[in-house]
Ligand SMILES: Nc1ncnc2c1ncn2[C@@H]1O[C@H](COP(=O)(O)OP(=O)(O)OP(=O)(O)O)[C@@H](O)[C@H]1O
Ligand SMILES: CC(=O)C(=O)O
């Protein structure tokens with residue numbers, strides 16, 4: 076049975092990828108997860124793109140998860156009447172909490188209390204640190220600043236205050252509205268930006284409870300506070316994104332690589348998916364080929380054990396969105412073919428599901444099974460198998476459509492959506508049907524199946540079967556299935 080690319084690809088959608096053709100192109104090139112960035116674009120934009128992703132995924136017959144990335148407590152510049160502008164080193168500019176349409180010399184910001192929380196001498200970094208200013212004076216709502224590192228500024232660029240503890244709430248009114256909208260739309264996954272504590276997830280859960288829709292929530296690690304509480308955050312959330320763009324501004328840049336490695340390992344230990352994000356193939360925003368360093372960056376995330384690698388500006392506003400995805404896919408598959416292992420897991424499994432999946436993978440290898448198969452209603456058992464990075468195909472069977480999509484983010488998982496059945500024998504028949512029917516294996520081949528019994532009882536993973544394909548039907552029916 077062929078194994079395809081194991082590490083998944085997340086693509087941020089934007090103006091460069093809003094047409095049906097472009098979105099189909101991304102799916103064909105290998106997009107597994109589409110990221111809707113609620114820092115940009117209107118609800119109408121996101122809704123249109125959402126529908127196009129669903130259509131393209133259905134047409135391709137492949138699951139593509141949709142991830143809604145909430146802006147979170149990031150302070151941003153407002154809009155310019157006539158931008159973009161260039162701020163030169165030595166210029167004096169005003170950032171104000173007044174609600175104005177900006178000019179080159181005076182621009183609003185999204186955080187009303189900013190003038191009360193900064194003082195002369197504080198440094199503000201704009202657009203991931205491309206432009207830096209220093210506060211010289213605060214008068215009323217106006218913060219006068221000296222530009223210390225000049226550069227371009229435009230609508231909605233982020234403003235970071237690396238050493239100032241601002242009291243912005245973890246979920247703004249805009250985030251709450253965006254979350255309700257995204258849940259209504261039917262997205263599969265939510266990401267929360269600038270998470271500072273494990274408790275931040277409670278605000279998201281409260282809105283999900285009101286909406287009556289529950290979806291997994293990823294914590295974006297991009298604040299020093301998140302790095303300090305990493306383990307608690309991994310335990311509380313359903314996964315992590317290492318958001319290196321803001322992380323490299325909020326934290327000294329040299330610390331980013333080690334935070335990446337620690338976050339990836341912690342997530343694997345806890346069977347939670349982890350995305351490595353930002354600037355992976357950044358130069359492809361402008362060029363048709365990445366730098367050698369970028370190719371290595373993608374390869375190293377694969378070797379760290381990440382579930383997924385992410386593209387941002389490369390696909391949202393870049394000149395070569397589809398080519399960037401195929402380039403990334405090529406780097407990933409070549410790296411995976413190198414048979415260099417990922418770091419070992421440090422913990423013995425602590426749950427029944429964990430123990431059973433370790434045993435399943437070792438039995439499968441020992442008997443030369445063709446695949447590992449997991450039945451799951453929540454995806455939990457599948458993620459426990461996924462973290463082992465076994466070189467056999469990893470096939471997930473679920474009756475829940477959004478779980479099928481969610482598993483598109485997890486390392487190595489290929490998912491089959493199957494009707495719910497009452498008895499384990501019917502589960503094994505579904506495996507026969509799927510694998511023999513699709514010509515993925517031959518009667519007589521072995522697969523190792525992990526399941527729960529009785530089916531439909533979450534947390535009941537207790538069944539491990541060494542299954543010979545076709546053994547539950549007579550030979551004639553097995554042949555008929557082919
Ligand atoms: N829908 C959009 N409309 C206009 N400009 C966009 C849009 N999406 C992205 N951009 C531009 O492309 C840049 C990169 O896009 P990306 O989605 O990666 O946003 P980002 O601001 O870097 O991410 P984040 O806010 O999550 O840290 C943005 O800073 C913005 O200037
Ligand atoms: C993706 C993101 O938000 C970042 O890198 O900052």
Ligand SMILES: [K+]
Pocket residue numbers: 112113114144145146147268
């Ligand atoms: K965002």
Ligand SMILES: [Mg+2]
Pocket residue numbers: 268297318320321322
């Ligand atoms: Mg960010």
